[in-house]
Amino acid sequence: MNSSGRNEANPSSELEENLEVLRQTYFFSGLPLETLKVFAYLCTREKFKKDEYIFKQHEDDGRAFYIISGKARLEREDNQSAKEIRDCLTGEFIGGLTLLGEVRRLFSLRAVEETVCLILERERFTKAIEQFPNIMPRIFKAVAKNIDSWEERFLADRADLCGECMVNLGVSLI
Amino acid sequence: MKKADTPVVKRSLFSWVFAGNLKLQLLLLVIIGAMVFARVVPLEMQKRIVNEAINLRSIDLLLRYCGIYLATVVFFSALKYLINIIQTIISQRATANMRKELYHHILTLPLGFFRNTQPGSVVNSLVGELTMPGNFVGMAVSAPVTNVLTLLAFAVYLFWLNPLLAAVSLSIYPIVVFLVPVLQKGVNRANKKRVDAARKLSSRIAESITGIHEVHGNGAYRIENNKYDRLVNRLEKIRVVWSLYRFAVKTSNSFFVSLGPFIVFILGGYLTIKGQLELGALVAFLSAQEKLYDPWKELIEFYQVYQDGAVTYRRTMEFFDAEPDHVIEPRDRGPYELEASVDVKDLSFVTDSGIHLLDGINLSLKPGEHLALVGFSGSGKSTLALCIGQLYKYTGGHVLIGDKEVGNLTKKDMIHNMGFVAQSPFIFEGSIEDNLLYACRARADGNGHGGDGLPSLDDIIAVLHQTGIFVDVLRFGLNTILVHDKHKDLVNTIIRVRENFQQDFGEDLSDYVEFFDENQYLFHSSVAENLIFGTPNENNFTEAQLCNNPYFADFLKQADLTRPLLSLGAELARQTVDILGNLPPDAVFFEQSPIGPEELDAFKVVVERLKRQKLHELSAEIREKLLQLAMRFVPGVHKMVALPAILENLILEGRALFREKITNDNPEAITFYDVSKYIYSQTILNNIFFGKTKIANPQAQEKINQSIIQLLIEEDLLETIIEIGMHYQVGTKGDKLSGGQQQKLAIARIFLKHPRILIMDEATSALDNTSQARIQNLLETRWKKKSTVISVVHRLDTIKNYDRVAVMKAGKIIEIGTYNELMARKGMLYELVGKK
Numbered sequence A: 001m002n003s004s005g006r007n008e009a010n011p012s013s014e015l016e017e018n019l020e021v022l023r024q025t026y027f028f029s030g031l032p033l034e035t036l037k038v039f040a041y042l043c044t045r046e047k048f049k050k051d052e053y054i055f056k057q058h059e060d061d062g063r064a065f066y067i068i069s070g071k072a073r074l075e076r077e078d079n080q081s082a083k084e085i086r087d088c089l090t091g092e093f094i095g096g097l098t099l100l101g102e103v104r105r106l107f108s109l110r111a112v113e114e115t116v117c118l119i120l121e122r123e124r125f126t127k128a129i130e131q132f133p134n135i136m137p138r139i140f141k142a143v144a145k146n147i148d149s150w151e152e153r154f155l156a157d158r159a160d161l162c163g164e165c166m167v168n169l170g171v172s173l174i
Numbered sequence B: 001m002k003k004a005d006t007p008v009v010k011r012s013l014f015s016w017v018f019a020g021n022l023k024l025q026l027l028l029l030v031i032i033g034a035m036v037f038a039r040v041v042p043l044e045m046q047k048r049i050v051n052e053a054i055n056l057r058s059i060d061l062l063l064r065y066c067g068i069y070l071a072t073v074v075f076f077s078a079l080k081y082l083i084n085i086i087q088t089i090i091s092q093r094a095t096a097n098m099r100k101e102l103y104h105h106i107l108t109l110p111l112g113f114f115r116n117t118q119p120g121s122v123v124n125s126l127v128g129e130l131t132m133p134g135n136f137v138g139m140a141v142s143a144p145v146t147n148v149l150t151l152l153a154f155a156v157y158l159f160w161l162n163p164l165l166a167a168v169s170l171s172i173y174p175i176v177v178f179l180v181p182v183l184q185k186g187v188n189r190a191n192k193k194r195v196d197a198a199r200k201l202s203s204r205i206a207e208s209i210t211g212i213h214e215v216h217g218n219g220a221y222r223i224e225n226n227k228y229d230r231l232v233n234r235l236e237k238i239r240v241v242w243s244l245y246r247f248a249v250k251t252s253n254s255f256f257v258s259l260g261p262f263i264v265f266i267l268g269g270y271l272t273i274k275g276q277l278e279l280g281a282l283v284a285f286l287s288a289q290e291k292l293y294d295p296w297k298e299l300i301e302f303y304q305v306y307q308d309g310a311v312t313y314r315r316t317m318e319f320f321d322a323e324p325d326h327v328i329e330p331r332d333r334g335p336y337e338l339e340a341s342v343d344v345k346d347l348s349f350v351t352d353s354g355i356h357l358l359d360g361i362n363l364s365l366k367p368g369e370h371l372a373l374v375g376f377s378g379s380g381k382s383t384l385a386l387c388i389g390q391l392y393k394y395t396g397g398h399v400l401i402g403d404k405e406v407g408n409l410t411k412k413d414m415i416h417n418m419g420f421v422a423q424s425p426f427i428f429e430g431s432i433e434d435n436l437l438y439a440c441r442a443r444a445d446g447n448g449h450g451g452d453g454l455p456s457l458d459d460i461i462a463v464l465h466q467t468g469i470f471v472d473v474l475r476f477g478l479n480t481i482l483v484h485d486k487h488k489d490l491v492n493t494i495i496r497v498r499e500n501f502q503q504d505f506g507e508d509l510s511d512y513v514e515f516f517d518e519n520q521y522l523f524h525s526s527v528a529e530n531l532i533f534g535t536p537n538e539n540n541f542t543e544a545q546l547c548n549n550p551y552f553a554d555f556l557k558q559a560d561l562t563r564p565l566l567s568l569g570a571e572l573a574r575q576t577v578d579i580l581g582n583l584p585p586d587a588v589f590f591e592q593s594p595i596g597p598e599e600l601d602a603f604k605v606v607v608e609r610l611k612r613q614k615l616h617e618l619s620a621e622i623r624e625k626l627l628q629l630a631m632r633f634v635p636g637v638h639k640m641v642a643l644p645a646i647l648e649n650l651i652l653e654g655r656a657l658f659r660e661k662i663t664n665d666n667p668e669a670i671t672f673y674d675v676s677k678y679i680y681s682q683t684i685l686n687n688i689f690f691g692k693t694k695i696a697n698p699q700a701q702e703k704i705n706q707s708i709i710q711l712l713i714e715e716d717l718l719e720t721i722i723e724i725g726m727h728y729q730v731g732t733k734g735d736k737l738s739g740g741q742q743q744k745l746a747i748a749r750i751f752l753k754h755p756r757i758l759i760m761d762e763a764t765s766a767l768d769n770t771s772q773a774r775i776q777n778l779l780e781t782r783w784k785k786k787s788t789v790i791s792v793v794h795r796l797d798t799i800k801n802y803d804r805v806a807v808m809k810a811g812k813i814i815e816i817g818t819y820n821e822l823m824a825r826k827g828m829l830y831e832l833v834g835k836k
Helices: A014-023 A032-040 A096-100 A121-130 A133-159 A163-170 B023-056 B059-108 B111-115 B119-129 B131-139 B142-161 B165-171 B172-210 B213-219 B220-273 B277-290 B293-319 B380-386 B413-416 B432-436 B437-446 B457-467 B470-478 B487-508 B528-534 B548-560 B562-580 B595-612 B620-632 B645-665 B684-689 B700-715 B719-724 B741-755 B770-782 B819-825 B827-835
Strands: A044-050 A051-056 A062-067 A071-078 A082-089 A110-113 A115-121 B342-350 B354-366 B370-375 B397-399 B418-421 B513-515 B534-536 B670-671 B691-693 B758-759 B786-792 B806-811 B810-816
Touching: A014 A062, A032 A115, A032 A121, A032 B562, A044 A062, A051 A062, A051 B172, A051 B342, A051 B719, A096 A121, A096 A133, A110 B142, A115 A121, A121 A133, A121 B418, A163 B142, A163 B277, B023 B059, B023 B142, B023 B277, B059 B119, B059 B131, B059 B142, B059 B819, B119 B131, B119 B293, B119 B684, B131 B142, B131 B293, B142 B277, B142 B293, B165 B172, B172 B213, B172 B293, B172 B487, B213 B293, B213 B595, B220 B277, B220 B293, B277 B293, B342 B380, B342 B432, B354 B810, B370 B413, B370 B770, B370 B827, B380 B786, B380 B806, B397 B548, B413 B418, B418 B741, B432 B437, B432 B457, B432 B741, B457 B470, B457 B719, B457 B741, B470 B700, B487 B513, B487 B684, B487 B700, B487 B719, B528 B620, B528 B645, B548 B562, B548 B645, B562 B595, B562 B620, B562 B645, B620 B786, B684 B691, B684 B700, B741 B770, B770 B786, B806 B819, B806 B827, B810 B819, B810 B827, B819 B827
Parallel strands: B370 B786, B370 B806, B418 B758, B758 B786
Antiparallel strands: A044 A115, A051 A110, A062 A115, A071 A082, A071 A110, B342 B354, B342 B397, B513 B691, B534 B670, B806 B810
């Protein structure tokens, strides 16, 4: 963790580390390096203590997260009962869609241990995109492809378990 | 705004010549008259000196005539200078007036105009293109009058000397008058071709550079070269023709004019030899003939200025030749006080291209009723709101406010009765206060300064609370650096409460605050702050001056810091220029940068130099720049470079060394951080903490806010800090504010105006849930039955308590009623809510 700015004997800057992270996420990986550097520069890091919420259901926090370290739990509250969906682990990228438009969270994400996230805010993302408008198609492509392959995987692995929900399949058709 | 009967875009270029300049132009005429006289006198003196003084060998006469000659030359020069002054005043005044009136006109043009107009072309027209017409206006009277009069005077004088000779030598000029415009037409034609060809060439270059990877990939250099070369060749030919025409104008003019002396010599010489002309008269004739050239040249130049000015003027004015949709101010009455009922009857709005954005809309609202407009994007709800608010001019049907047709009301009537919060509100450069009072000032007196009807501080604070921007303004206040000797009470209180505050909240906040500790490196403070660890009392120890200060330079050397800091500065410069080099000066990009947008160009040069030179080879000036940059480095903020542990230790040791050294040499220079003293180089918040906040997440921010607000309330300082916060400068287009803050500010400025009719176009879309709910709640409790509200709503969970909900689809209202009625009907709203 590096939010103090402290570096040990072999210092690589936070910017370089952020850049490495972005190059590994589907959302950014197809972008030219020059642009990626600007996004890496605009990212911030935050530390969440155990049980602190990274985002909450119903809120439009407008931020995308990459878990650098720690673990967070995805939860959903329905009719006053909270359900745990799954754990998000180090290396997971969450919330790319929030960068593209106003989306209220359908889930909450709560840190279950001390968690450090790399964060990009929609406002900053949008300002940067204004400077590089020609990269937007690449991002759209990446998102579309990701949604499609998500459902493809789901259909291959889990479709049999769906039962009544079967009629609601087809998120890739939106 | 000046009331002109003819709109500025319809005025002719000549109308600017006398408007507002009549006295100056008349004065010019008088001076010109005197000047023309002063121009002819020396010629007569020449003649008399030759014919009388020299012929009669009279020294007296020689001195007298030479005296008169000299006096008139001095007089002439003085008048010429005076004319230049007056010309400049007139042309600058005309340019300024054109700029002002055109700008005033442009601001009133309908919103539709600006959808097809780039801001850049407005800037270019106002700043660049009006200069030439302005120059013409300055010369419009003086140049032709002076030169024509001078020509006439010389001509009359020549005729007086010898009519025959004069007639023959002046016969050249009609030829020139005929020839020059013909050639000038050629110049204009070629010039137009040149501009087109240059434009084509530019787009060719742009295309090949954008597709350079394809050129390289295919090795298609020759293909691209051929395309480019063809255009260059064409441009070359056009430029040759253009230049030939221009030189033809110049050459033919000077050729014909030079024929003058030839005729005088041949005919005048003959006459003199024959004794029909005195030698003095021949000399005078030759002089006068030569002097014809200057006014003639000036006339030709004036003709060219007129051509250029007229073309630019016409093009500019034609571009903006559109009419405002509505009258701006009523002529002979005050603004109406309208009853806040809204009646929309069979309203339609059709675009120029024939698309029906609204069709057959009917609705009616009593004063104080609240209407929510819902529907998918593109259903026409914003368009309807904009038509009711007079921001769009509807093309059919009626909108009545009170009993007045909106289309016939003036803008002033509307702003007097209505408040409008736009979907993406615009915040202007200036302070929070300027933006808060924007709508009230516009309504009060329109000039943006003072005036009656402005809200009191209490009103403002109440609205800040209501809209939820209070905490933001408080934070701006807390982040202010106080000036010495101002706010003494505040300073004393902070010092008094600081220790208790640390005891009460210190532990809670330790994750979010880096407290000033002499033995720790401060990662959220600059290198300079880390070294000095105090507030400078002398100018040469401030961060800006530090690197100029030889004492400090000595210290850096002694502490072995010079070279590592130079290297840090170089790395910072390289990385920052690499990332931000091509980005615009927006606060978002520069808040984490050690280099400000205004310094970026200078540092680009430095980085270029660093590619070629080693650190020790750099000039003193560049080394100083790099040191200065290193001094600003805050590891917790400037993430493009890491602080090596070894440098961190060196700086910590340097801090101790500096303290020891300065305490011995100049103990008054620095006030070291001390919990019992106010630190004037730090913000109010940092003073309360006796430390600096680290970059915090919203939860941390919330925790800090809670503890600080509690303290400020206890100490009765809240209002003081808010007042300070209201002076926060929001940056160009409000870029130092977040989207949410901008939206809250936009709502606050309309709430402050307390309009009878409030139109909100998705006005809370950028707000978090709490702020959104707060504003909704406020509308329901404070505004119900008092002001009519029309709200374009994007979130259906906020519409339950509206008096009416209108659901729109494809430009029509398909259902309207209360929320419960529509839900019971299980129609479109039911479906929309279900979908959400």
